[in-house]
Amino acid sequence: MSLKNFLAIALGILSAIGGFVDIGDLVFNTQAGATFGFQLLWVVVIGVVGIIVYSEMCGRVAAISKRPVFDLVRERTGFGAGLATLIASEVVNLLTCAAEIGGVAITLQLLSGLPYRLLILLGVVALVVVSWTLPFEWIERVFGYLGLCLLVFAVAAIKLHPNWGKVAHGFVPGSHSGGSTMVYFYFVVGLLGAAMTPYEVYFYSSGAVEDGWGLKELGLNKVTSIIGYALGGFLSFALMIVAAVLFLPRGIDPQFLGTPPLASADAVGQLGLLLALVGILFAVGGAAIETCFAGAYNLAQFFGWRWGKRERPARASRFALSWLVIFALALLVVMTGYDPVKLTEYSVIFSVVALPLTYLPILLIANDRTYMGSHTNGRLANVLGVVYFVIILLVAVAAIPLLVLTNGGQG
Amino acid sequence: MRKRNWCIQAAAILAVALPCAGCGGGELSASALSKQADSLRSLAAEGALLAEDASAGKTTRTFSRVHSSDLDKAASKAAASLETAKTKPALESERRRLASLAQRISDDLDRLGNASKGEQRSLANELQRAAEQSNQIAEGLK
Numbered sequence: 001m002s003l004k005n006f007l008a009i010a011l012g013i014l015s016a017i018g019g020f021v022d023i024g025d026l027v028f029n030t031q032a033g034a035t036f037g038f039q040l041l042w043v044v045v046i047g048v049v050g051i052i053v054y055s056e057m058c059g060r061v062a063a064i065s066k067r068p069v070f071d072l073v074r075e076r077t078g079f080g081a082g083l084a085t086l087i088a089s090e091v092v093n094l095l096t097c098a099a100e101i102g103g104v105a106i107t108l109q110l111l112s113g114l115p116y117r118l119l120i121l122l123g124v125v126a127l128v129v130v131s132w133t134l135p136f137e138w139i140e141r142v143f144g145y146l147g148l149c150l151l152v153f154a155v156a157a158i159k160l161h162p163n164w165g166k167v168a169h170g171f172v173p174g175s176h177s178g179g180s181t182m183v184y185f186y187f188v189v190g191l192l193g194a195a196m197t198p199y200e201v202y203f204y205s206s207g208a209v210e211d212g213w214g215l216k217e218l219g220l221n222k223v224t225s226i227i228g229y230a231l232g233g234f235l236s237f238a239l240m241i242v243a244a245v246l247f248l249p250r251g252i253d254p255q256f257l258g259t260p261p262l263a264s265a266d267a268v269g270q271l272g273l274l275l276a277l278v279g280i281l282f283a284v285g286g287a288a289i290e291t292c293f294a295g296a297y298n299l300a301q302f303f304g305w306r307w308g309k310r311e312r313p314a315r316a317s318r319f320a321l322s323w324l325v326i327f328a329l330a331l332l333v334v335m336t337g338y339d340p341v342k343l344t345e346y347s348v349i350f351s352v353v354a355l356p357l358t359y360l361p362i363l364l365i366a367n368d369r370t371y372m373g374s375h376t377n378g379r380l381a382n383v384l385g386v387v388y389f390v391i392i393l394l395v396a397v398a399a400i401p402l403l404v405l406t407n408g409g410q411g
Numbered sequence: 412m413r414k415r416n417w418c419i420q421a422a423a424i425l426a427v428a429l430p431c432a433g434c435g436g437g438e439l440s441a442s443a444l445s446k447q448a449d450s451l452r453s454l455a456a457e458g459a460l461l462a463e464d465a466s467a468g469k470t471t472r473t474f475s476r477v478h479s480s481d482l483d484k485a486a487s488k489a490a491a492s493l494e495t496a497k498t499k500p501a502l503e504s505e506r507r508r509l510a511s512l513a514q515r516i517s518d519d520l521d522r523l524g525n526a527s528k529g530e531q532r533s534l535a536n537e538l539q540r541a542a543e544q545s546n547q548i549a550e551g552l553k
Contacts, residue, residue, distance in 0.1 A: 110474050261474070265469045269469045
């Protein structure tokens with residue numbers, strides 16, 4: 001593998017850590033583990049395979065057509081459906097971005113002890129400066145690689161000596177114990193939503209266009225989506241295992257962003273705590289940038305504006321203004337003082353409702369020879385794509401009723 | 412226009428219903444009290460774990476102070492709401508026990524922020540006992 005290809009995998013790692021493991025995964029995986037032990041590990045596998053299937057499609061569509069997904073969504077589905085998809089995804093992006101910014105501020109507070117609201121401001125200023133000044137490659141490297149500190153949760157999971165037989169059993173769907181059936185399904189929906197958040201594919205495909213992917217990168221696309229998201233899934237397993245071993249027997253219901261790092265501290269000590277906090281800071285910070293840029297990409301691609309992180313802001317002024325406005329709006333949402341963990345729960349559940357609007361056009365375009373030539377979906381990609389679309393439809397219908405009926409998973 | 416009004420009404424109902432889901436009106440039922448007890452158990456148990464890890468030198472001083480303060484805020488909010496809550500006469504003694512337990516948990520968590528290693532150890536034990544008591548109350552209400 002050439003050095004260029006090796007570095008290109010960073011795009012996948014950033015998407016995996018900053019996209020797959022974001023505040024939504026931290027919240028839902030630890031809460032699921034603390035409520036149902038290892039019994040929901042199988043849902044993470046389903047979510048990981050789902051995001052791999054659709055990311056690979058998005059990357060392939062971007063590499064062959066040289067156009068990102070949202071550009072094609074509007075062209076393929078028409079203005080009305082495209083606009084509905086745009087509005088839904090922008091609302092979810094904004095909520096998610098606000099939750100990630102809140103997560104950055106909380107993590108900074110756990111590290112520094114400074115006031116929360118001051119850290120929200122400092123955090124947003126830092127993210128804007130980083131997004132404005134650093135080239136795309138450096139944003140990928142800084143956030144992607146420092147986000148890898150989250151691997152400390154895998155070490156913690158091993159050091160807590162879980163019953164590996166029961167862990168293995170958790171990968172098989174079946175009957176459950178420990179909480180109500182409604183709450184169980186609420187977490188199934190939440191874990192799938194956290195794994196398959198729409199902004200991940202928008203960001204991934206736009207990044208592929210910006211990186212100038214072509215036919216040569218199709219193999220790289222496969223490797224990036226599989227390795228990147230599998231790594232994200234591996235971290236999700238670790239979070240759930242840690243919560244199952246440490247929090248479930250004690251009756252701890254993780255409602256704070258400081259709770260997962262406490263598990264790392266308990267198993268690994270002070271170094272473990274610091275690695276967990278740094279990992280969370282960069283994973284959540286990277287996700288804040290991703291959601292913000294995904295929002296700006298969608299707007300620019302829908303309205304046909306010049307876009308791209310590589311473009312000088314003066315040349316792509318509406319795109320640059322869009323991401324600045326999204327950061328500003330997210331800042332206002334967090335400054336209201338609304339709990340970022342609650343905000344995360346709502347943003348993940350609402351993103352589930354928007355999933356079919358995101359994934360159906362991708363499936364259709366990936367099968368359209370007009371765009372894809374001979375690189376349309378193969379049989380396996382189509383079978384998986386259709387199966388996942390049915391799953392997505394079911395969870396989208398169930399998401400809001402489950403949120404209300406379970407009082408946000410509280411039972 | 413009629414369709415638009417319907418959409419606005421539905422959005423308004425959803426906006427009110429989502430945060431209030433599970434409130435159940437002004438009087439606390441046995442199930443709502445049991446949920447409060449579960450929530451107190453969680454706060455106390457997490458405080459105990461934090462105190463234990465802090466006394467073993469596994470956390471930083473800043474982390475312990477900030478995280479115990481977050482837990483304290485939640486316990487203090489629960490104490491205030493339990494103190495003023497109305498419930499059926501048969502559940503009044505449980506409500507009072509929970510309110511006083513919540514206050515004790517909040518006080519312990521408040522002390523934990525600036526405690527010495529020795530105090531952290533004794534707070535870990537106290538919070539663990541409070542978690543067990545909350546659990547007993549919750550089980551009794553189920």
